[in-house]
Amino acid sequence: MGAGFQSAQRFIAEVESGRLRPGYVFAGNEIFLYERCRKAVLRQFVPPDLRDFCLSEFDLAETSIFEILDLARTPSLMAPFQVLFVRNLKQLYTRGAKKDEFAAIDAYFRSPNPQALVIFVADHIRIPSDVRRMDMDDKNRYERIRETLAEWCGIVELAQADEADAVRWIAAESERQQLRFDPDAARELADALGADMMLIANEFEKLSLYVGIKKHVTLGDVETMVLAAKQRSLYELTDAISSRDRKRALELLEGLLNSSDGGEDSAIGHLYMLARTFRQMLVILEKNVRDSRAIWQALWQGFRMPPFAADDLIRQARRYKSRRDLMRALRLIARADLELRSQPPDKRLVLERLVIDLASEPKIAPPFESQQYAMDL
Template structure:
């Protein structure tokens, strides 16, 4: 019985099917910035058309920012003396649609594809486009760029849409891939992994590899030399233990309770975080670091008046951004704070708790509980206390 098609993978699957059947077109446009699907297509091309011992001669990675389209087409048109087939990946397609009409460039493309070299395959990489899971929600700028590519290259090249993978499809991929590898992942574990990583398939695939190794090692320890009788299973607990973003998700739930001033829920979530860790000094400092980082992010979001998740990437620099799944949630939390002073007060409380933790208190859990209660309590305005606190900080 044929395997059911996963909708988000359909376009790349059709391309790979054409590749295996040998019914390739002379050129393709890999449109979209979904890196996992791009790598999947690239690996399929290399496996089918570029044997490892010939890649130095048959594989070309070019960029239109550095190489003119005329030179790309000339290379494709010229048969190689070393190998029977050439594969040419062409990045920087955005340069072909810059300022100017580019009449000569498109005329050269039309001329080549009217009489293409049957021993060459050109793959244009349009990774400057972002294609959402639902095409109806595509950004207008990206839609205009995509339509322009279809109008100019669509007659000659096959279009492979590398759109964002829908969360349900990502979970299905996990379960099917686990079965192919002789492993098993629980449904709840697959959903948690996808949710924790914001359906980022490159991250999901990377973390999935770690989880498979972890589950196999756990099974070996459990069996202690006995023959394996069950398929190793990746559980929800394994995901929460091994995947950092899953822990971050619990942290964002904690900050949600804090910002909503829900003290009972905040304490319960804190205890969940502590029970999932060793509770030692390094663990406590790690929780404080993540709390401080999150409140700093909220402070910037509040100061810059960010209202949309897409605007976050413009105000938070690389290395200081939250996982994609948390963007909307963090904006909502930041808006609960009415002033900059409320957020800076939270950072002062965290700094004070950090100093206390590093001073080896008798009970680190108590320090964190007191901090969470303080953060989840409305600030009392007291001029004399505020002045005294300021003097102490100086």
């Protein structure tokens, strides 16, 4: 397993053995590993019937570190052990040196309450699976934490998972649940979801319910059930469109519509994904992105495609000669969207006409028409 899984597993082992340090820092924004570590703490130290008395959640933007440490220092009359999660750790490293705050932390951990566990959450830091690719700002933030809190607290590195980690987790979880998960299906699930472990865990659960007593997950099951896997067909459609292959584009559209749960009623969803993909291609073309390593800087968080599609989309974008060609495609999609929302008698026909237009060479507008369009804009 990768560094993040190993670090989380070491922490869970310490929790289960009871050999804990008085404080820890959860460094990193891998929410899947954070949840595993948190659940291990709650399972070991927070009985459900005493949760209100022994579990405290704080945000340093709302509660001072002095108040939090006073609570940690004070034994609880209602519970044998206290767990304190302290979020928004970045507040300790902004606006001034915070000498008094760190002096208070030093004083507490020199004589900590043995019946309390303080966990600082530094999820403002992103630790990639390969730490050599860590962003310089994140690296500086992380070093400041290590130079200060690491003297008193254990550091749990919640690094991002990679696809190899995801595949190994799928194999281990399948074995635990006595589920047969084909290797090509595991690779497809990890690849389609970009090694996002929370998504993979959710989709894994859905797949295990889907196969039921069969207890066997195949590549076809993943392609049927996982939305990101279905997106491959969308990128095949935009590949046919950008290649001006109208026949293949129409065949792929037919397949998309037939495989959709909502049939024709899913037309708006397909149109949304087409618009998003063409907007991504527009950014790629404008920023002259030539390889997948640069695409993550060009496209912001929340506007990125699955990793498997990056190279394909760059190649497709470069088939368009200019920004004008992609803007034309977006105008055609916007027109189709307006038509679909007007409740046409045949939504499939609207999409078919759109795909034919998108996959056709643009007609050269007469000078008067071009001027009129410019005035409309």
